[in-house]
Amino acid sequence: MDRSKFVEKVKPHESGFFSRGSHTIGHLDIELTERCDNNCIHCSINIPENSPEQKRELNTSEWKRVIKEAADLGVMKIRFTGGEPLLREDFSDLYMFTRRLGIKVIIFTNARKITEKISKMLSEFPPMEKLEVSVYGMSRESYEKISRVPGSYEEFHSGIDLLLKSNIPFVVKGILLSDNISEKEEFESWASTLPWMDQPPSYSSNFELRERRDSNSKNRMIDSLRNTPDDPIGIYSENRKLTKSKIEFMTKFIGPPGPELFSCGAGQSGSVDAYGFIHPCLTLKADEYSYDLKTGTIKEAVFEFFPKKLNTKATNPEYLKKCSKCFLKGLCLQCPSRAWSESGTFDSPVEYLCNVAHKEAQDLGLLKGDEKGWEVTDWKKRIKKLEEKGNDRDR
Amino acid sequence: MTEIDKNLKYRLTENVVSRDIEGEIIIVPLTAGIGDSEDELFSLNETGKAVWGYLDGTNSVQEIIDLLGKKYESDKNEITDDVTGFLKELLSRNMIEAV
Ligand code: SF4
8 A cells, every 4th residue: 555645735737637638627617697786888798687687597406407517527616707696696505515516616706795694604615716806996986987886886895895804815806997097006006915916916808899799889888998099009908918927928829820710728618608508618609609508418518519619610711811820829819709709700800909919019029010910921030039038028 | 643543433524525536536625724725625645545435434443444454455554554544634634523
């Protein structure tokens, strides 16, 4: 018998017990509801709290079946997101069910519905992952200009206070818009006082259009938050923060992708929406790529349906001329999901993201003047130069 | 460290959940204060795995040692040391309790 350490601490992502090529998956995203108690101006998914769509949401036992199957497939971590996941009345029940199956939980929330009861549960039965709390502003005025719900700032604050009081680990994420950009410093210095923030907060809006292509007026509003073509980066670059390590990471993946549409890891696990459909990623909601878990299983979706579907190659001549030959692909955020929410097709360049990527590439010295990413042939040399420069700008 | 009474029967506490993932036993804390950090999981070595299945409160420690002795045909003293060492570690982490 092995007489070394009997019980050893492990980090699941380091231990390699998911990567044995067999039928296991490491994590699953679950959008418990698309309803939200905020009505943020930039949001790409939310529907009203009392929307009739609530009737279509999976019920408690249907969710438990999904979560149980996830556990059987080896899932170690589930992210509950939304909408606002705490709007589900059965949230505590689903949370405890998940934790009792030995699954760690990440909760994405605006913290407004963190009550005494919820914080007591989270402190007695810790999620084992930090909660992620979105912050829309440091003052009532700026917060509610974005959330568009009177009283939401107060509730957010009381949620944060409860988390702090109960010592429940959480991190905060910002979103920078013209209504709150002047508070950036204040936000970052407040964030640095939170005990679990071991690095500066990230920012999460890339001004994506509606994931379900469900509202032209909301799309117009999101579009209006984006910057003008003369300054296509502006606030976007604050939200995205191209740090040195991100640039290092990006240069590994940069290069023309060819006609394959999905080179991003989508479908290795999945994201289950409020109505029981599993999608290859959190934002790709098109019917073509969704699999109904009310009649099928996660296993069928991840190991049979996704691999077949995600083999798709681009046919759109514009995509084949531009994106498939564009070396900025590792920098640019164009992807089938964003292409679909913008244009309804999976293989089209996204003008806004294209402008942003070109501007960023110019800033990084990867493009000269009006050059286009798909025209450059000596891109390997340029990337090498960028790596050598050990880019030290701190944006 | 607490001594192990070989006449006692032990079972898992409700502080942890154990999972078998591809033959690997992973112990996941359920209640606060089991791990040292918020995301800590535990895995078992071969001795741990061999003993783990018996920790349902039906066999005494001595019975577990006897059963493993038959199964592995190795030195009884060695098995005794391994089993008690393992149980001590679990006890100190609040992962098992005597029934
Ligand atoms: S920069 Fe433009 S052409 Fe290049 S991948 Fe992005 S959208 Fe396509």
